[in-house]
Amino acid sequence: MRRVWWRQAGLACAAAAMALPAAAAAPFGQPLPGLDEAGRAAFAEGRALFQRPWSDGPGPGGGLGPLYNRLSCVACHPDNGRGRAPAGADERMQSMLVRLSRPGRGEHGGPRPHPAYGEQLNEDGVAGVRGEGRAALRWLPVVHRLADGTSVELRRPLLQFRELGYGPLRGVLSSARVGSPVYGLGLLEAVPEAALHALAATPQPDGVRGRLNEVWDPVSRRMAVGRFGWKANTATLQAQVVQAALGDLGLTSDALPAPNCTARQTACRDKARAGPGVDLSASEVVRIGAYLQQLAAPAPRGDGDTTIERGRRRFEDAGCAVCHRQLLPQPEGRAPIAAYTDLLLHDLGRGLADGRPDYRAGPRDWRTPPLWGIGLTPQVNEHDEYLHDGRARGLFEAVLWHDGEARAARRRFERLPPAQRAELLAFVASR
Numbered sequence: 001m002r003r004v005w006w007r008q009a010g011l012a013c014a015a016a017a018m019a020l021p022a023a024a025a026a027p028f029g030q031p032l033p034g035l036d037e038a039g040r041a042a043f044a045e046g047r048a049l050f051q052r053p054w055s056d057g058p059g060p061g062g063g064l065g066p067l068y069n070r071l072s073c074v075a076c077h078p079d080n081g082r083g084r085a086p087a088g089a090d091e092r093m094q095s096m097l098v099r100l101s102r103p104g105r106g107e108h109g110g111p112r113p114h115p116a117y118g119e120q121l122n123e124d125g126v127a128g129v130r131g132e133g134r135a136a137l138r139w140l141p142v143v144h145r146l147a148d149g150t151s152v153e154l155r156r157p158l159l160q161f162r163e164l165g166y167g168p169l170r171g172v173l174s175s176a177r178v179g180s181p182v183y184g185l186g187l188l189e190a191v192p193e194a195a196l197h198a199l200a201a202t203p204q205p206d207g208v209r210g211r212l213n214e215v216w217d218p219v220s221r222r223m224a225v226g227r228f229g230w231k232a233n234t235a236t237l238q239a240q241v242v243q244a245a246l247g248d249l250g251l252t253s254d255a256l257p258a259p260n261c262t263a264r265q266t267a268c269r270d271k272a273r274a275g276p277g278v279d280l281s282a283s284e285v286v287r288i289g290a291y292l293q294q295l296a297a298p299a300p301r302g303d304g305d306t307t308i309e310r311g312r313r314r315f316e317d318a319g320c321a322v323c324h325r326q327l328l329p330q331p332e333g334r335a336p337i338a339a340y341t342d343l344l345l346h347d348l349g350r351g352l353a354d355g356r357p358d359y360r361a362g363p364r365d366w367r368t369p370p371l372w373g374i375g376l377t378p379q380v381n382e383h384d385e386y387l388h389d390g391r392a393r394g395l396f397e398a399v400l401w402h403d404g405e406a407r408a409a410r411r412r413f414e415r416l417p418p419a420q421r422a423e424l425l426a427f428v429a430s431r
């Protein structure tokens with residue numbers, strides 16, 4: 001089923017294939033091998049939509065808002081890579097957003113929206129509609145003592161809301177998240193669901209207990225296994241497209257036709273009523289989804305190099321691969337993929353907790369992120385910041401934040417002599 005819709009899209013828009021960027025220039029922008037001419041054309045069209053800045057005018061490319069975060073998808077997924085957190089409280093969020101909810105459960109067992117602000121802080125509004133406010137991050141120092149006694153200064157974010165447009169945000173649960181990389185997702189979507197259930201049911205060393213999220217899919221209109229997002233809160237790429245379109249850009253679609261305004265946001269509702277039909281057509285949804293589905297992950301670098309191979313062994317010996325599992329299967333007849341994830345939720349401890357449940361993901365749970373391509377972040381995105389809120393300045397800090405189910409692995413990492421830690425991290429950066 002899933003494989004079919006992008007093929008149809010490819011055939012439906014078999015325009016002249018546009019030139020694709022060279023791998024060296026755009027390591028996160030390459031299509032999977034084997035695309036035919038129609039597929040290449042569809043890929044280029046989807047890419048154009050992913051990069052398009054939307055406006056609030058009528059006609060194609062219109063329909064932005066009334067409330068929104070950024071003008072385009074690519075704004076938060078720069079070069080298909082990762083967003084970053086602001087450096088301080090006076091800098092605006094550029095490639096990051098804040099999810100909101102009230103304690104308790106909402107429709108379909110998901111987060112319960114805030115009555116005035118909904119499920120996400122939309123910082124901006126079109127002319128005549130007040131934005132919801134600003135989320136400002138301040139960084140607080142945290143001293144972390146390694147197993148060998150040396151100290152490292154980490155930082156954690158403190159979130160504050162400013163210039164609120166629709167009243168106070170009391171008693172709200174919030175979760176600040178950077179835009180995640182969007183390459184290789186078609187391969188993650190193709191991992192057979194049965195394999196994920198089997199993985200979740202298999203006892204793992206170190207007391208690791210991965211769990212699957214189960215979330216509402218607005219496209220198929222049923223509950224489904226969650227795979228995407230930092231808490232695996234989205235089931236499929238098509239669902240991700242319509243949810244992001246509405247939640248981040250304010251674009252309605254056939255699957256989510258109601259505007260992104262709460263009952264209290266009257267100017268937003270009035271403005272939304274003025275527009276005809278939905279903002280993102282069915283074929284646009286399919287084309288963006290097809291583009292994402294076709295984006296390859298960069299190939300690993302350094303296989304066979306002695307430092308990298310030693311690092312691989314240390315990564316496995318430390319227990320990192322229990323969650324960042326090298327291989328995941330693909331449908332019959334296709335080679336497994338080396339994404340370094342299990343796509344499962346894990347309790348990573350109090351330090352990383354956002355305190356905000358998301359379907360079955362608890363307040364301390366995060367989905368193991370794939371590590372493929374992570375070492376190209378500095379080259380592509382010109383920063384070196386990781387984890388769901390971008391707090392880690394480099395891969396070393398990212399590992400030091402691991403706790404909860406990942407505590408045993410982190411402690412083994414910390415007990416390694418610095419030269420061996422460096423090998424392990426060089427391996428991570430080479431995937």
Ligand code: HEC
Pocket residue numbers: 050069070071072073074075076077094095096097099177178179180181182185227228229230231233237240241244245248249288292
């Ligand atoms: C304001 C910033 C922002 C904008 C704009 C935005 N995204 Fe995202 N995107 C995010 C964040 C943050 C996440 C992680 C969401 C979560 O964990 O809940 C995400 C997750 C995703 C994912 C899943 C990635 C993964 O590895 O699981 C995809 C796919 C995606 N976005 C596509 C899109 C598309 C398509 C658009 C445009 C319609 C878009 N995004 C617009 C911030 C943004």
Ligand code: HEC
Pocket residue numbers: 208230315318319320321322323324346348352366367368369370371374385386387388389395398399402405406409410413428
């Ligand atoms: C119990 C499962 C588990 C184990 C074991 C584990 N990790 Fe992770 N890892 C995660 C999860 C979940 C996250 C996401 C946490 C977040 O964003 O708050 C993560 C995040 C990361 C990141 C940042 C990824 C990104 O996209 O920002 C790196 C790098 C990483 N882990 C490396 C390691 C290394 C190296 C080890 C071994 C020392 C390890 N992990 C062990 C589950 C695990």
